[in-house]
Each structure stands twice: as C-alpha cells, then as structure tokens.
Amino acid sequence: MPKEARPRPKLEGVASAERVLTVLTAFQRGDDALELTELARRTELVKSTIMRLCISLEKFGLIERLDDGRYRLGVEAARIGSVYQQSFALEERVVPVLERLAAESLETASFYIRRGNQRLCLFRADSPYPLRMNVRPGDMRPMDQSAIAQVLATFGDRSARQAAPELPLYTSGITDPHVASLAMPVFGAGGRLIGALALSGPSSRLTAEQADTLAPRLREAAERLSAELGAQV
The missing domain is CATH 1.10.10.10 (Winged helix-like DNA-binding domain superfamily/Winged helix DNA-binding domain)
Structure with missing residues (x-):
C-alpha cells in the first residue's frame, strides 16, 4: 500500500x-x-x-x-550520480534486457556507464559459451577506441551527436586483440545518455558479418530500453 x-x-x-x-x-x-x-x-x-x-x-x-x-x-559527485541512477530501479529495467539479448544472440550482453576517463561495467549477462569475456560488474575499462567507449564518448557530449557514427557501432581487437563488441547508446528523459548497451564476444565468433546479423536485435533492444527510461525515440 x-x-x-x-x-x-x-x-x-x-x-x-x-x-x-x-x-x-x-x-x-x-x-x-x-x-x-x-x-x-x-x-x-x-x-x-x-x-x-x-x-x-x-x-x-x-x-x-x-x-x-x-x-x-x-569523484564523490560521480558516486552520487551512480546512486541516483540506481535509485530509479535502473537494474530492474536493464538486466532483463541483457538476459534476453544474451539468450537470443548467444553472446555476452553488458551495460556500461562512463566514469571520467574510464568506463564501468554496471550490469552483465553471460554468454552460454564457455569461451567469453572475463569482465564482471564493477570492473573498469579504458575509454579507448572500442565500440562501447566510442558510444559513451560520442553520445555523452550532445554537441558531438550530429557527427555520430552509424549504429550499432562495431569494433574488433581494440581493448583485447581477441575480443569484438557491438554497442548502442541508451538515453533517458531529455535525451540524456544513460549508458551503452553492448554485445561482446571472441572476435573469431563475433565477426563483422555476425555483427550485421545481430545489429537489428541490439538496436531494437536499446531503443525499447530508452523509451522505458523516458527518452523520446
């Protein structure tokens, strides 16, 4: 009640x-x-x-x-921001989406947010394959040229969105020479970037051709999640 x-x-x-x-x-x-x-x-x-x-x-x-x-x-401002994000049940929205994506794509699905010059894995659903990424929720990765980092950098700055790359963004062998990833931005109310929704896997399995096959599924999931978080899509 x-x-x-x-x-x-x-x-x-x-x-x-x-x-x-x-x-x-x-x-x-x-x-x-x-x-x-x-x-x-x-x-x-x-x-x-x-x-x-x-x-x-x-x-x-x-x-x-x-x-x-x-x-x-x-850094305390970043911590408070993280508490705020979790306070409106972000996990309840994101985790079911990750679980569906992992089950449908058979690759690892994850959700990243930016923390200064690094990106933080906030949530994750593992691929059913034994060969998969070892990143866990709470792990930090560099803001490099990987698909996930590029999405966070590009769409975190609203002034840069007019030059945004074609989505989803795919890269292979950036952070790890054996890992590929496919990423989409997730927005909230007012068009504010919430984070990056991604599929990751071995580059031998998540090839550019396979990424093209999975792209519509990831795009649809990101757009639906953005709508649930208050974005106009």
Missing part, C-alpha cells in the same frame, strides 16, 4: 547551503574544468566567496582544485 504523502514543512532554506549548491550546480554537461572567473560569472558570487565554498566542497570530494587553479567536479 503506497504511503500517504506528507505536507512539506513551512521552513526556509539555509543561505550558506544554497550558495554551496549554487557553485556545485554551476557545472554543466561538457565542462572539463572551470576558471574561477567563469564560476563567478555563472554563479554571480564574488571570487573570494567561491574559493571558500570550494574548500568545503573539496573536503567532501565534490570538487577538485587543479594545479593551474581551475576547478572540476570530484
């Missing part, structure tokens, strides 16, 4: 906390690191105030100060 909604208490926020959050939310998709001048422009706060607020944010790992004086989001 759903819990009865409680009325919000009639309280005011804390001004100092609001200033901290103003700095934190000044960072936008596509930003790498920001100059103090740019933070001041976006927040309309004076530089000395921003510097003091950033000291507090650094203590909690939410912001990092680089050697050249610029600021960027810290």
Whole structure:
C-alpha cells in the first residue's frame, strides 16, 4: 500500500547551503574544468566567496582544485550520480534486457556507464559459451577506441551527436586483440545518455558479418530500453 504523502514543512532554506549548491550546480554537461572567473560569472558570487565554498566542497570530494587553479567536479559527485541512477530501479529495467539479448544472440550482453576517463561495467549477462569475456560488474575499462567507449564518448557530449557514427557501432581487437563488441547508446528523459548497451564476444565468433546479423536485435533492444527510461525515440 503506497504511503500517504506528507505536507512539506513551512521552513526556509539555509543561505550558506544554497550558495554551496549554487557553485556545485554551476557545472554543466561538457565542462572539463572551470576558471574561477567563469564560476563567478555563472554563479554571480564574488571570487573570494567561491574559493571558500570550494574548500568545503573539496573536503567532501565534490570538487577538485587543479594545479593551474581551475576547478572540476570530484569523484564523490560521480558516486552520487551512480546512486541516483540506481535509485530509479535502473537494474530492474536493464538486466532483463541483457538476459534476453544474451539468450537470443548467444553472446555476452553488458551495460556500461562512463566514469571520467574510464568506463564501468554496471550490469552483465553471460554468454552460454564457455569461451567469453572475463569482465564482471564493477570492473573498469579504458575509454579507448572500442565500440562501447566510442558510444559513451560520442553520445555523452550532445554537441558531438550530429557527427555520430552509424549504429550499432562495431569494433574488433581494440581493448583485447581477441575480443569484438557491438554497442548502442541508451538515453533517458531529455535525451540524456544513460549508458551503452553492448554485445561482446571472441572476435573469431563475433565477426563483422555476425555483427550485421545481430545489429537489428541490439538496436531494437536499446531503443525499447530508452523509451522505458523516458527518452523520446
């Protein structure tokens, strides 16, 4: 039985906390690191105030100060983002899709998200074949030129989507000379990239010809999952 909604208490926020959050939310998709001048422009706060607020944010790992004086989001911001993704039952949506793909394609199906200059395997369903990838959920891989990494890099930056490659994207022998992968982006509400849906297997089995055969199935699964997560497809 759903819990009865409680009325919000009639309280005011804390001004100092609001200033901290103003700095934190000044960072936008596509930003790498920001100059103090740019933070001041976006927040309309004076530089000395921003510097003091950033000291507090650094203590909690939410912001990092680089050697050249610029600021960027810290690893704790990534962790909170991961918690948010899981909070709306991402696993319940993604894992059944992976299990269906693995059963139908006979290859390993996985779901990756980006973490800085690496990609994280969030969920996975194994191929029934004994010869398969050894990546497990929670493992990190480089943001190289593999199909999965290219999808995360290209579609994570909205400004680059107009030059997006033909999908699904197939590569072989990039991260591992014996492994091939086929990948599609998965989007959520507002067209925000959620992650990459992929099929991976030995390059001797997941050839370019076999990838062409599996491409429609992977494309359909990614589009259906995107629709379930709130994207307009």
